[in-house]
Amino acid sequence: MYAQMIKSEGGKDPSEMTPEEVRFQARIDAGEKIEPKDWMPEGYRKTLIRQIGQHAHSEIVGQLPEGNWITRAPTLERKAILLAKVQDEAGHGLYLYCAAETLGVSRDDLTEQLLSGRMKYSSIFNYPTLTWADVGAVGWLVDGAAIMNQVPLQRTSYGPYSRAMIRICKEESFHQRQGFDIMMKMAQGTPEQKRMAQDALNRFWYPSLMMFGPSDAESVHSAQNMAWKIKINTNDELRQKFVDQTVPQAEYLGLTVPDPDLKWNEERGHYDFSEPDWTEFFDVLNGNGPCNNERMEARQEAWADGQWVRDGLMAHAAKKRARKMAAE
Amino acid sequence: MSNEWPLWEVFIRGQHGMSHRHVGSLHAPDAEMAIKNARDVYTRRNEGVSIWVVEAANIAASSPTEKGPLYDPSRSKVYRHPTFFDIPDEVGAM
Numbered sequence: 001m002y003a004q005m006i007k008s009e010g011g012k013d014p015s016e017m018t019p020e021e022v023r024f025q026a027r028i029d030a031g032e033k034i035e036p037k038d039w040m041p042e043g044y045r046k047t048l049i050r051q052i053g054q055h056a057h058s059e060i061v062g063q064l065p066e067g068n069w070i071t072r073a074p075t076l077e078r079k080a081i082l083l084a085k086v087q088d089e090a091g092h093g094l095y096l097y098c099a100a101e102t103l104g105v106s107r108d109d110l111t112e113q114l115l116s117g118r119m120k121y122s123s124i125f126n127y128p129t130l131t132w133a134d135v136g137a138v139g140w141l142v143d144g145a146a147i148m149n150q151v152p153l154q155r156t157s158y159g160p161y162s163r164a165m166i167r168i169c170k171e172e173s174f175h176q177r178q179g180f181d182i183m184m185k186m187a188q189g190t191p192e193q194k195r196m197a198q199d200a201l202n203r204f205w206y207p208s209l210m211m212f213g214p215s216d217a218e219s220v221h222s223a224q225n226m227a228w229k230i231k232i233n234t235n236d237e238l239r240q241k242f243v244d245q246t247v248p249q250a251e252y253l254g255l256t257v258p259d260p261d262l263k264w265n266e267e268r269g270h271y272d273f274s275e276p277d278w279t280e281f282f283d284v285l286n287g288n289g290p291c292n293n294e295r296m297e298a299r300q301e302a303w304a305d306g307q308w309v310r311d312g313l314m315a316h317a318a319k320k321r322a323r324k325m326a327a328e
Numbered sequence: 329m330s331n332e333w334p335l336w337e338v339f340i341r342g343q344h345g346m347s348h349r350h351v352g353s354l355h356a357p358d359a360e361m362a363i364k365n366a367r368d369v370y371t372r373r374n375e376g377v378s379i380w381v382v383e384a385a386n387i388a389a390s391s392p393t394e395k396g397p398l399y400d401p402s403r404s405k406v407y408r409h410p411t412f413f414d415i416p417d418e419v420g421a422m
């Protein structure tokens with residue numbers, strides 16, 4: 001997902017819990033929201049910073065593959081739409097950074113951890129957008145996969161995170177629809193355009209399935225995070241839901257999902273499908289994807305190039321304050 | 329990495345006649361920029377007609393541990409609600 005493989009700091013047996021921890025878990029079980037000033041276990045706080053931070057970084061880095069096409073969108077209208085979509089993602093990053101900051105980490109600290117590679121972002125953004133059809137595939141599949149995960153997270157136990165998710169979900173369906181709209185145009189266009197649409201689906205299908213992360217049905221981290229309600233579904237549940245929703249949409253487009261073993265399983269009431277190549281996933285996560293270096297360099301450059309603006313505006317604000325005080 | 333822009337809390341009036349409501353926060357060097365950023369971040373889809381920003385450091389908040397002493401006393405004062413009083417039907421609307 002946008003936050004993949006979040007290691008949990010908890011994992012305590014109920015018999016080892018302190019009375020405070022027992023009370024805390026009872027509040028979560030009762031469906032109460034935890035707010036920033038409430039008592040919380042250190043593990044809950046740390047795990048959330050990791051998860052929300054990674055989610056925020058993904059929104060920010062996720063602007064890059066699509067930003068690549070803003071100047072080359074085929075029409076002025078498509079350009080305006082893509083610009084609005086990418087601007088939304090910047091907003092999503094901000095909502096999430098603010099939610100993380102309520103847990104006692106600073107924005108600059110989070111940025112520093114991204115730029116130094118100590119914090120990760122979603123593996124999906126390390127793939128290139130080679131053609132205009134890729135912009136369609138990203139909106140349709142990548143935002144589609146993100147929605148699968150973000151909708152249940154609106155019910156997460158941490159108040160600020162839940163509120164950020166609610167805002168984000170409101171904006172997200174526009175993203176998926178504009179992507180599907182591009183895919184429809186391409187798939188119903190010239191044979192060459194349809195080939196581009198098929199090629200985009202071929203390249204983005206498995207990386208999209210990887211977004212949910214490897215199976216975590218057996219993971220203790222996942223179990224703890226689910227007990228804390230900072231994870232709502234298992235990775236496999238969400239992946240299955242995504243496949244079930246997306247396959248009929250691909251059929252509508254007249255495109256073929258690049259999986260020869262994909263077929264409807266009447267008994268299960270779900271599609272059977274092939275797992276992505278998890279070696280590739282870990283490789284990309286470890287920095288060896290097609291665009292890892294490019295993405296990190298772009299973020300580092302943006303941060304360095306913005307230094308004079310951040311400093312200049314702070315100096316200006318201080319000067320204005322001093323002038324006002326002198327006048328009083 | 330020091331010299332970080334301060335944090336501001338953002339309040340938006342959604343429609344004429346409504347109160348401002350807290351919608352989130354953002355970083356900005358001063359109030360003027362905070363309002364400009366709030367416009368970009370929180371009102372991209374006609375969510376508001378007016379923006380307030382307050383530097384987060386200037387907000388005082390009650391503590392969660394005081395929940396009991398602060399809010400429990402009002403629980404027993406049921407007579408503060410109109411439904412406490414039975415008014416005969418003959419009296420009409422009141």
Ligand SMILES: [Fe+2]
Pocket residue numbers: 059088089092168
């Ligand atoms: Fe987003």
Ligand SMILES: [Fe+2]
Pocket residue numbers: 089143146172175
């Ligand atoms: Fe999105």
